[in-house]
Amino acid sequence: MKTSYKLPNKEGYYGKFGGAYIPEMLHPNVEELQSRYLEIMQEPSFKKEFEEMLRDYVGRPSPLYYAKRLSAHYQTDIYLKREDLNHTGAHKINNTIGQILLAERLGKKRIIAETGAGQHGVATATVCALKGLECIVYMGEKDIERQAPNVARMHMLGAKVVAATSGSKTLKDATNEAIRDWINHPTDTHYIIGSVVGPHPYPDMVARFQSVISEETRKQLLAKTGSELPTKVIACVGGGSNAAGMFYHFLDEASVDIIAVEAAGMGLNSGLSAATTALGKPGVLHGSRSIVMQTDDGQVVEPHSISAGLDYPGIGPLHAHLFASGRGIFLSATDEEAVRAAFFVARNEGIIIALESAHAFAALDQLTLSKQDRVVICLSGRGDKDMATYMKQMTMTNQL
Numbered sequence: 001m002k003t004s005y006k007l008p009n010k011e012g013y014y015g016k017f018g019g020a021y022i023p024e025m026l027h028p029n030v031e032e033l034q035s036r037y038l039e040i041m042q043e044p045s046f047k048k049e050f051e052e053m054l055r056d057y058v059g060r061p062s063p064l065y066y067a068k069r070l071s072a073h074y075q076t077d078i079y080l081k082r083e084d085l086n087h088t089g090a091h092k093i094n095n096t097i098g099q100i101l102l103a104e105r106l107g108k109k110r111i112i113a114e115t116g117a118g119q120h121g122v123a124t125a126t127v128c129a130l131k132g133l134e135c136i137v138y139m140g141e142k143d144i145e146r147q148a149p150n151v152a153r154m155h156m157l158g159a160k161v162v163a164a165t166s167g168s169k170t171l172k173d174a175t176n177e178a179i180r181d182w183i184n185h186p187t188d189t190h191y192i193i194g195s196v197v198g199p200h201p202y203p204d205m206v207a208r209f210q211s212v213i214s215e216e217t218r219k220q221l222l223a224k225t226g227s228e229l230p231t232k233v234i235a236c237v238g239g240g241s242n243a244a245g246m247f248y249h250f251l252d253e254a255s256v257d258i259i260a261v262e263a264a265g266m267g268l269n270s271g272l273s274a275a276t277t278a279l280g281k282p283g284v285l286h287g288s289r290s291i292v293m294q295t296d297d298g299q300v301v302e303p304h305s306i307s308a309g310l311d312y313p314g315i316g317p318l319h320a321h322l323f324a325s326g327r328g329i330f331l332s333a334t335d336e337e338a339v340r341a342a343f344f345v346a347r348n349e350g351i352i353i354a355l356e357s358a359h360a361f362a363a364l365d366q367l368t369l370s371k372q373d374r375v376v377i378c379l380s381g382r383g384d385k386d387m388a389t390y391m392k393q394m395t396m397t398n399q400l
């Protein structure tokens, strides 16, 4: 039997990538998750509650929208999977709903999370408020200053936001703080990781929660076109959770091109970039073996992207395997290309998209598309949070 791209092996490896590289002190927490996550996720009562929450609280299924003017411009058929219409404005809530239901069944009373721009922190604070659980979000001191509106949202939702003051005072440091907290609370705390990264079973668990995106897309495409399969699916990749969800049920369909778009920042060779597959090498980051941006002696390189959600020096092990095996096509878009794409979508479709998602749209200019193509783009989130950046752009280019 051909092996599936979707699933890691028992130790959590996708090809050469994955596994669980963790300190001894974390073994009880991680082993409990490894031994229980599949059994819990397959319980009928879990499935029922997950589906109900996605429908009645998140607002799923999210629409699959035929983008008429975009399609006319690119002379092909383009559909947008509207994760921007979810409660809290992005795909991240699919995962936090799944993990809070899991934490409940594991008997955990205390939830911790890391956040960069604050999107995952808000999605976690939201589900903790929903379930009445204590919520502590670790966030780099620098990000707390830069992302004040999301910090205020977390506070309003009742979460405690703790500043990570070491290193560059950003996402990587917040992740280290969260791991330290988890080590100190081995029995009562669940750590909700926000992407398909971290030690096994997180990459597989998060991909399964997000796979609702491609599960719905297949049905919606069938209803609209008579075929379940697109010819291309496109998603942006930070850690890779919206991409994992968008790709999941197409990974083993050889006729579907899988296209991942990373953030090139100021340009691949500028020293200010977050295009992990273009610039990184195999290495271990935050508990799994993947591709990591690093110096020759293995120090993690500070990434840069205009979009905080893509500003990460690694990618999930599933994506590292898609890249290394050639199953996935990995492209990148610069800050400038992403901003241009966001304005184009706003003015042609009336949708203000997140800066992260804009990278996926920017890739349309790099592809050869034909009338026979059916392209699905994951519109991972809405752009309200990025208005300050977009306004600055309009001022600079005299469009205000």
Ligand SMILES: *Cc1c(COP(=O)(O)O)cnc(C)c1O
Binding pocket: 090, 091, 092, 119, 120, 194, 195, 196, 236, 237, 238, 239, 240, 241, 242, 243, 309, 310, 354, 356, 357, 380, 381, 382
């Ligand atoms: C966080 C975020 C991303 C990047 O995270 P992934 O795990 O790569 O999906 C992309 N888009 C939006 C809107 C986000 O909030």
